[in-house]
Amino acid sequence: MPERLTKKSQNMSRWYTDVVRMAKLADYAPVRGCMVIMPYGYALWENIQGLLDGRFKATGHVNASFPLLIPESFLKKEAEHVEGFAPEVAWVTEGGGEVLEERLAVRPTSEAIICHMYAKWIRSYRDLPVLINQWANIIRWEKVTRLFLRTTEFLWQEGHTAHATAAEAEQEALKMLEVYREFMETELAMPVIVGRKSDSEKFAGATATYALEALMSDGKALQAGTTHDLGQNFAKAFDIKYLDKDETEKYVWQTSWGVSTRMVGGLVMTHGDDAGLVFPPRIAPTQIVVVPIWGDDTRDIVGAAAGALAKRLRSRFRVETDLRDEYRPGWKFNEHEMRGVPLRLEIGPKDIEKGQVVAVRRDTKEKLFIPQDNIEVEVEGLLEQIQGSMYDRAKLFLNDNTFEVNNMDEMIKVMRTTRGFMSTHWCMDPACEQAVKDATKATVRVMPFEADQSNGKCVVCGKPGKKAYFAQAY
RNA sequence: CGGGCGGUAGCGCAGCUUGGUUAGCGCACUAGACUGGGGGUCUAGAGGCCGCGGGUUCGAAUCCCGCCCGCCCGACCA
DSSP states (O other), X not given: OOSSOOXXXXXXXXXXXXXXXXXXXXXXXXXXXXXXEOHHHHHHHXXXXXXXXXXXXXXXXXXXXXXXXXXXXXXXXSHHHHHHHGGGOEEEEEETTEEEEEEEEEOSSSHHHHHHHHHHHOOBGGGOOEEEEEEEEEEOOOSSOBTTTBOSEEXXXXXXXXXXXXXXXXXXXXXXXXXXXXXXXXTSOOOEEEEEOOGGGSOTTOSEEEEEEEEOTTSOEEEEEEEEEEETHHHHHHTOEEEOTTSOEEEOEEEEEEEETHHHHHHHHHHOBTTXXXXXXXXXXXXXXXXXXOOTTTHHHHHHHHHHHHHHXXXXXXXXXXXXXXXXXXXXXXXXXXXXXXXXXXXXXXXHHHTEEEEEETTTOOEEEEXXXXXXXHHHHHHHHHHXXXXXXXXXXXXXTEEEOOSHHHHHHHHHTTOOEEEEEEOOOHHHHHHHHHHHSOXXXXXXXXXXXXXXXXTTTOSBOEEEEEEOBO
């Protein structure tokens, strides 16, 4: 960990690792690819959890917890599923000093174990829909790892639902996609493009996968969340049937959907700058930091004023007071900027005299003098402004870095310069997708839902194609 | 998993080529004093399985082998 932060504008990759560690979001664990989420990073995750969980409950979902270990035979029941995940599964082969009769997978995702249980629980159309979510940890033996963005173990939530009809399941997958989109844009101030995944990027075992893709400031796309319409693939593999009103037995229609701690990485890269993290107020672990500006003769009076100010604000905001005497104000300013605290309030002898505080926005570094009288209202307004302008800025960046392209030469040019999203048309042939990847490293991120998506010529072969967004993926 | 680079005090590094004093530097840390509105100054101090294991040698941070971990570039993935 360096003493000073690498400039984001100079080396985004290095900046990312530095800032995650210097801000104490996470640290490396002794096992390859594993990380410790430190208290400041976990506080962020808890805020994300709270805001998402509320939305899940509001859409009728309930939480449960399924086991970490999955018998190998369960994983093998759905052919595509096992094929997709086999390379990255960790296995338990011994327990209590004895070799197990059947080895157990440490879950790479929980479809198998949950479907097994659903087969036991579902008997009648009256049992449907089943709308269960779980907050859990997952192990996937990834070859290349990055803090938060791709780790061997990660935290996530996975929703698993079962429905009576195909239409209901599809509706659920799209509904949760919208829940995610609204969450990311409202709370994380992170604009995304949404749409359907190409077959090559589809979840192993799904009939359709939908995704939300955010654009990082180095022009690469980050998949921030996915929802899957599983059709009846798992229902048939796990024999999840119900007796319908018409007295015939039918397989259920299912969905699954998830977002992970990877979003923290997306948040860091979307908003951070050369000075460090910038957190949107709505999810920032600390929204306001109060820094006293004092000297030997003013320590008592300024300390008391800072304490009183923090106390006033604490009932409505997440407030930290930095009373450490071993650091000077300038040092503290840099530290809290690096940690991404959205708003800093400075109070010193001059401010006490004038009945004001000095407020400094993290996103713009703008300095404002605000009267103490109705500080709560002023601060609330400021935090809302910060949230709003962070989103606007990110949205502008997304728009400015989304390019219409009509041929491979244009794609190559974009990828050699700014990168970003490339809006074009694609015939849905995997060979054409591969050709783009070979030439530019970009892949199909999503095919948007927009109505005009049908008419256009494939960027590679010129045959009729649908609208698609290409980008280099994280 | 292939190619490259790295691991020495909490962090960043030097020392390794050519084996041999007590393993060094900067920052951070501790104590005290001065200081305090954008990363302060001085004085004193503490801190080391030199990544792990083996080998060569009278002697290994240094040479050899194996392993672990990290970073970058490729193939695979949330």
